[in-house]
Amino acid sequence: MQYPAWEDLELGAAITTPGNASNLKTGDWRSSVPVLDEDKCVKCGLCAVYCPEFCIAEDEEGFYRPDLYYCKGCGICAVECPKEAIKMQREGE
Amino acid sequence: MGKRIGTEVSIAVAEAVKLARVDVISAYPITPQTHIVEDLSQIVANGELEAAFIPVESEHSAMSAAVGAAATGARVYTATSAQGLALMHEILFIASSLRLPMVMTVANRSLSGPISIWNDHSDIMAERDIGWIQIFGENGQEIFDLTIAAFRIAEDKRVLLPVCVNMDGFILTHMIEPIEVPDQELVDRFLPPFEPAMKLDPANPVTMGPVGVPEIYTEAKKQCDVALTNSKPVIEEVLQQWAEIFGRKYSLIEKNGTESAETVFVTMGSLGETVMTAIEELNAEGQSVGQVRIRLWRPFPKEEFKQAIKGVKRLIVIDRALCPGSTSGPVAAEIKALLYEESEKPEVINVIAGLGGRDVTRKDFKTMLDMALKGEFKDDYTIWGVRSHAE
Ligand code: SF4
Ligand code: SF4
Numbered sequence: 086m087q088y089p090a091w092e093d094l095e096l097g098a099a100i101t102t103p104g105n106a107s108n109l110k111t112g113d114w115r116s117s118v119p120v121l122d123e124d125k126c127v128k129c130g131l132c133a134v135y136c137p138e139f140c141i142a143e144d145e146e147g148f149y150r151p152d153l154y155y156c157k158g159c160g161i162c163a164v165e166c167p168k169e170a171i172k173m174q175r176e177g178e
Numbered sequence: 179m180g181k182r183i184g185t186e187v188s189i190a191v192a193e194a195v196k197l198a199r200v201d202v203i204s205a206y207p208i209t210p211q212t213h214i215v216e217d218l219s220q221i222v223a224n225g226e227l228e229a230a231f232i233p234v235e236s237e238h239s240a241m242s243a244a245v246g247a248a249a250t251g252a253r254v255y256t257a258t259s260a261q262g263l264a265l266m267h268e269i270l271f272i273a274s275s276l277r278l279p280m281v282m283t284v285a286n287r288s289l290s291g292p293i294s295i296w297n298d299h300s301d302i303m304a305e306r307d308i309g310w311i312q313i314f315g316e317n318g319q320e321i322f323d324l325t326i327a328a329f330r331i332a333e334d335k336r337v338l339l340p341v342c343v344n345m346d347g348f349i350l351t352h353m354i355e356p357i358e359v360p361d362q363e364l365v366d367r368f369l370p371p372f373e374p375a376m377k378l379d380p381a382n383p384v385t386m387g388p389v390g391v392p393e394i395y396t397e398a399k400k401q402c403d404v405a406l407t408n409s410k411p412v413i414e415e416v417l418q419q420w421a422e423i424f425g426r427k428y429s430l431i432e433k434n435g436t437e438s439a440e441t442v443f444v445t446m447g448s449l450g451e452t453v454m455t456a457i458e459e460l461n462a463e464g465q466s467v468g469q470v471r472i473r474l475w476r477p478f479p480k481e482e483f484k485q486a487i488k489g490v491k492r493l494i495v496i497d498r499a500l501c502p503g504s505t506s507g508p509v510a511a512e513i514k515a516l517l518y519e520e521s522e523k524p525e526v527i528n529v530i531a532g533l534g535g536r537d538v539t540r541k542d543f544k545t546m547l548d549m550a551l552k553g554e555f556k557d558d559y560t561i562w563g564v565r566s567h568a569e
Contacts, residue, residue, distance in 0.1 A: 091397035
């Protein structure tokens with residue numbers, strides 16, 4: 086991401102483009118990634134409810150999968166899943 | 179044009195704020211600022227000024243409400259003193275970093291403890307680095323004029339910063355002086371309605387005061403620092419326009435006394451008037467002594483100050499606040515740092531005088547000069563008038 090020079094900052098460092106938080110790639114923060122075990126998952130959707138990034142959505146097969154652009158790897162989904170269907174795996178492993 | 183009236187300076191400040199047609203006044207009463215906001219609340223209640231008067235529950239709230247109101251594009255005024263200013267502390271930085279124009283009078287009073295309601299500059303010196311424009315007035319007329327001019331300065335598109343006008347508590351706030359109050363029409367000519375550069379507006383949403391992540395914070399600070407530094411020529415320009423309309427000229431740094439004086443007193447605030455009479459008498463006695471008054475404290479008028487003291491052998495810098503454990507008082511520290519690079523620089527004597535309302539008279543300045551000429555100031559700084567068993 087390109088950060089602005091001080092001359093290009095808005096007055097008082099204000100944000101003048103509403104809703105620009107959706108551009109923020111919180112996925113950059115991740116050191117672990119949630120991996121779904123489809124055999125254990127009962128498609129209850131609880132992980133999506135608990136995800137603080139609201140980045141888990143239902144796919145065509147009914148599985149709940151994170152959008153890795155936003156998933157910050159916090160592991161809350163893995164803790165909250167009643168079926169232990171999500172394992173956190175170190176990035177790059 | 180206008181009328182000349184005998185009035186308490188605090189009442190005159192309230193009148194200046196009224197003439198500036200402020201939209202919002204948010205303040206909490208504190209001695210010796212009380213008369214200003216008391217009078218303003220009356221002016222608003224009487225319907226003489228169409229403004230919202232927010233009687234907040236603390237100074238922290240006063241400044242917070244001022245920030246909120248300024249963010250909506252209102253012309254905002256507040257006033258405080260000592261502990262009240264200290265209670266505003268964290269929000270003062272926010273006002274300047276959001277680049278919100280507003281005007282605040284500080285009725286300078288000593289910070290406790292021990293508890294003191296009397297005058298010195300310890301309150302504002304503790305807030306030196308808030309990023310506001312900081313002006314010191316010397317008498318009632320000056321405070322009145324600068325209060326109105328402060329709105330023009332703050333709201334100028336090249337500035338967009340809050341301005342703090344310092345007036346010595348009691349010595350100025352409670353003094354009755356003849357003050358020339360101009361007609362509203364003339365003030366309106368000088369001070370057009372406020373047009374905010376940015377404001378909270380549902381039709382054009384902006385987020386003011388978001389997190390400054392490490393990648394942004396430094397640049398945000400740079401923006402404010404440059405804005406404050408660059409405000410100096412605008413302040414000069416506004417004061418020049420004031421002079422053209424109202425006939426009273428205020429420079430950033432003012433000089434009095436013998437041309438090419440050997441010794442020069444440096445002061446901020448009302449003590450400058452006492453120095454002025456002292457040096458008149460000293461000049462009459464043939465002493466080569468002058469004075470320099472610092473009217474603009476932030477941004478510090480570096481070039482103007484250097485120019486004003488060119489060729490001077492000795493500066494006696496009067497500080498009205500203590501920097502415990504430091505090399506000198508705040509004003510002397512500023513001046514010493516400024517002169518460090520100069521090849522020819524005067525001796526800088528630092529006297530911390532008039533703490534907690536202790537009187538400083540003409541006689542004191544004469545004694546200071548005498549001691550300076552005899553080389554009797556040995557320490558980095560001298561706290562004036564301390565009773566002691568030593569010597
Ligand atoms: S909480 Fe577990 S079981 Fe429920 S949908 Fe998410 S992964 Fe599947
Ligand atoms: S790891 Fe955290 S951010 Fe990522 S999907 Fe799970 S709950 Fe959401």
